Every structure is written in structure tokens, then in C-alpha cells.
Amino acid sequence: MTTTSPPQTGELSLPARPGWPDETGHFGIFGGRFVPEALIAALDELTEAYEAMRVDPAFLEEFARLQRDYTGRPSPVTEVPKFAEHCGGARVLLKREDLNHTGSHKINNVLGQALLTKRIGKTRVIAETGAGQHGVATATAAALMGLSCTVYMGEEDTRRQALNVARMRLLGAEVIPVTTGSRTLKDAINEAFRDWVTNVETTNYVFGTVAGPHPFPAMVRDFQRVIGDEARAQVLEREGRLPDAVLACVGGGSNAIGIFTAFVPDDGVRLIGLEAGGDGVDTGRHAATITGGSPGVLHGARSYLLQDHNGQTIESHSISAGLDYPGVGPEHSYLNDIGRAEYRPVTDAEAMEAFALLCRTEGIIPAIESAHALAGAMKLGQEVGPDALLLVNLSGRGDKDVETASRWFGLGDREDVDPGPGLDTEQQPTEGAVSNDEAVAGQDAGEEL
């Protein structure tokens, strides 16, 4: 794989890639291909087709057209001053991937991979999904481009994200609930790989994040980096300076890589990934892979993962289905180990506090995934002080999470829902925050959600 930008044709251009991965897909010791031999030919085919496609003016034009006319790019940057009052006075800008068609950043990658599928002459796509956002995006692209589509989703997640299951089926996709293992995203990925190895002649695997075997981490990054490319230019234009820090939630890590990549060469810009801390990293019930895991091999690549002393994958826990994954993309492991990015855990309670706060103060319902990044901004703001400029990737919208949030905050009249811990016990207003009537408080916030 080339590490510099290729010769440009016409007006469209591709930004230079960072100096990684190497041509066999390694980010230092991370990445690579730990897959059955049967898949190597398909991965080689994909790599070759992708490398040709990414410098093909016809593809670049089609991709740009879809991003503009179908997804609605560029997505705006929104300043959120009332939310920022809870961030130690730092200024907070949101990159609004929640406003994309289908409601999250996932569409950016899927359109690229769907075009690639057509180019290599395959007629069927498969995908894994956790929260359902990638599944919905894949089903959408498949409908748009006339591809047949099967989505694997852990049975547990089909319950947590029933709305997205219905959306996928409306779009014509087959949704297969996965009942093996922990019945979540990691098992959906296993099933998708099994389907792929069996049906590889007709089928392309549209992988949803910057994990998996080469070329997925590099390819998905290239398709997602539009987030940071746009945001960097937008922030420079409106502020005349770069942000002090860029924050994004990290499950597999595609929205984070998407917004980080453009800023990697900017040494003064801190890159901060927020991992799902679940009940707290010290409880063992979390999905904070880099914070609480160790290097190993899972789902085709070497990276940090949650594992026991036998090398068995440990089931992760997070209120956010999209972050509930015991692995992470290899580039994040690399950025962590070379010290270019920092990774911090955010608990369920902290994320839900930030979730409610953004709803209340700015009229934006974020995805619970993205609320982890917002919670990270609330903490970082306290550390860096009032002059800091923070850019947060709002990777998705929260419509899909309304049911989960209702249970968390004890909303509604339904007697069959477990109210769960409420804000009144879980949330303490941040020190130095604004007056109490502006701070989100317990049931009060809930009723207005």
C-alpha cells in the first residue's frame, strides 16, 4: 500500500495517508491478517480492487456525488455553548455526523464499500452490526445499488435495538439474529466471517469498522476520514485556529479514526478516544479495550482486546450496543502505543449524564455511543480550562436509543420496564457547573426527554 497520495487526476484529490499501515497491513506490531487461508484470495482481491478504485477519477466522482447528494455532506459543525458551560468553560464544537442520511457516520464507509462490491462484480453483501447503525447503513446502500443484503446481529442486540431491526427489514435486508457465544457484536462478526468463507464467490463482506484483517482497517479509515478532513477545514475557517483536542467515542473505532486522521500530523492537537467504561473498568464489566485490555489476536488482526489468562475473549459490557465490543481497530492500538492518541474510559452513568445534558441544553439527542465522547469533553474541559477549544465527533443521533434512555431515566408509565438507576442517584452536577436549575436533575430531565 502506498503511504503518500497518488498522482491526482482532475479536480478530485485524495489526501495523503499517514505512514501506516505497511503494505501487508501492519500498524507496528498491530493489524495484519489472522484469517483462514480460504479468505486470503478474497482479501487480496479486495485490496487490489480498492487500491485501483481509490485513484480512479470515475469512482472518486461517483463517491463524491453520493456523499453530497445522498448522505448530505458536508455535515455541519455546531457550537454548543450551553452544553459547554458544563465543560469547565471550554468551548465545544460538534461535528454533526448525526445529520447524515441514516443517522450516523456509518454511511460514509458503506457507500464506498458498496461501490467496491459492484466493481468486483459481486451481487450480495453481508454485514455485522451491534447497535444496528452499520446494518441500517449497509441495508440502505444495498437498496440503493441493487445488492442483496444479509445482516448478522447478536440476538441480545436485536432486542436492545428493535427499531433498527425493523428499519433494516423495511430496506429489504435479511436480519439474522446470532445465538452463539455472548449473542452480541463479536459473535455477529464470527457468523459473518463464516458466511463469507462459505459464499465468497458471490458475496462481499462490508465490514463496519476499522478492525478486522487487512485491508479493512486502512480502507474503512480512508472512507471515514472525510469527517476529519471536513472538520479541520471548518474549524480553521470559523476559528482561524485548530482545536486543542479532538474527541470521539471508540468501540471498533471508525468514527474516531475518521475524525482523527486529518489531525494526526498536527502535533499540538490532542486526540482523545473515549472507551465504554460500563460499570467502571475496575468492576470488570466494561468495554474499555485499550484501557483495560492487552494485545492479542481477534477477528483477523492483532490489537488490544479483552481476554482472560487462557486467551479467551472476555464478554464486554456497555449500555451502548455500538461500543459493546471486546476488541478495537489496530490503528488505535498503534496510536496509543506511539503516544499520538490517548484513550480514556467513560462509564455508563457518565455517558448518560452527558446524553441528558445535550438533550436539555442544546435540543440534540445524541446516540449513546456519541454521548461517551460528550462525557469525555465534560471531563477534559475541567482539566484544560476556559480558553480551550474542543472538537467532539457527534457520530450518530439517538432516536434508536430512546427506549434505552427511557429505561435508564425511569421515564414513561409502562409497568413492564425496569426503571434502572435514575439520574437523581447517578448524577452529581459537575463542580463549578452553572446553577442547579440549568443543570440536568433527575426525573425532571427525564420527563422532558
Place this chain on the structure above:
Amino acid sequence: MSILAERIGAAKAEGRAALIGYLPVGYPDVDTSIEAMVAMVEAGCDAIEIGVPYSDPGIDGPVIQEAVDVAVRAGVGIPDVLRAVRAVAHAGAVPVVMTYWNPIERYGVERFATDLAAAGGAGLITPDLIPEEAGEWIAASDRAGLDRVFLVAPSSTDARLRSTTEASRGFVYVASTMGVTGARDTVSDAARTLVARTRQARPDIALCVGLGVSNGDQAAEIAAFADGVIVGSAYVREMLEGRGAEGVRALTADLAEGVRRAGVPA
């Protein structure tokens, strides 16, 4: 010389293909799985492919997955696997370990190689480790004198058949079909074609065919063109259905008759 290659060569000298049976350690528990492996040896398996339980067995179908899930939940690990290796060696067959890569990396590649050799193990079959990623294992297996069995598949290019077989020692695992493990009614013609292509890539290494073989007739069919027949899910099915040592003994008898029926491979 590799003890696996030696044993496969001895079978060939008897005018038959070698029979390799797979079971994971720890289903329904460690002791019962080891007893079953010993029964397979007594009934005629030349080598036992001893499976390391793993939480995310990407190339395995539902039968093997169901069994290893139980073993994983019970905390079965490398020390149990080494016990099985010693038992199989003591019973008189060649123990070769089948493992996804992460449990070995976690245990320590060098440490595992040393311990496996000390237990009398022949080497490793690595379904998710290709030679390009296997630098540490290749060095460790050279030092410890262990075999390394990589896989070839119908989709492998000729160039990959050459490089993969070149990196292999003991035998090459020929995956007969594109897909996951599990018994099939017919074993694809792809197996015959792939064996011929692989033999052309490297004529001097044994080729054993796995994926889908479940009875004596299929074993005979494969034995007509391959050096060894690998049977996995059919054995695991015997265990899942509670027939234990007696079940695997009967299956082995059928398969052992099958590999003798066909005559010496071409």
C-alpha cells in the same frame, strides 16, 4: 524427520492413507475427552488432532462450536491440552495440536513450543495463522523441532500453494471445500483438484484432507488420492450425542476400514 511425516509414511507403506481424528479438549469435561481420544487411538487413528478450546472459533461450524463453548466456559486451557498430548502419545498415536492463534500468543509462543515438545507433541495445526504472520512460530518450531501444519484452500493461488507448502512441515492440511467445519453428504470434487494442484506445488510433503468427511465411504473416496484423511465434526457429534468413548471407537473402526479400502494413493 518429522514424527507426523514418519507416521503418515508408515501408513503409506501399509498401502493405505493415514487416519487423523479431531476432538477438542474439555467436552464434556477434560477427563472424558481424553478417554475418548485414547479410544480413537486404540481403534486405529494414526494421529489425534487435539483441539484447544477458543471463544471465537471462526472457521468452525455449529457442531464443534457447541462443544468448545462448553470447554471455554469451564476454563479449559493449555495445561489440559498438554495432558491430552501426553495421553495420546502414551497410547501410541501422534498428538498434533489444532489451535486458533490467540491462546498460543497468550501462553507465550516460545514457552508453548518448549512445553509441547516436552509433552511429546508433534506440532501445531493453525487454522487462522498464515505463514506470512507466523514468523515467531516458525522460529520457535524450528528450535523445538516441531511440525507446523498450515492450510491450503480451493481459493489459494498457485503462488500461495508454493509458499504455504514450503513453510509447512509434517503435512499440509488441504481444506476440501470453501466453508466451515461440519459433516457433509458429499465431499466436493474440489478436494481432488486441490490435492493435485498442491502436489504439483510441492511433491515431497504429505497432503491430508479435512472438512466434511464423516464416514468410511467418504474416507475411502478421499484416501484414493490423499495421504491422510482428517475427521472432526463427526467425532464431536458422537460426543455431543453422549456416545463417548464407545461412539468414537465405532466411528474410528468404520473410518479405519475406509482408509484401507482405497489402496495406496497415487
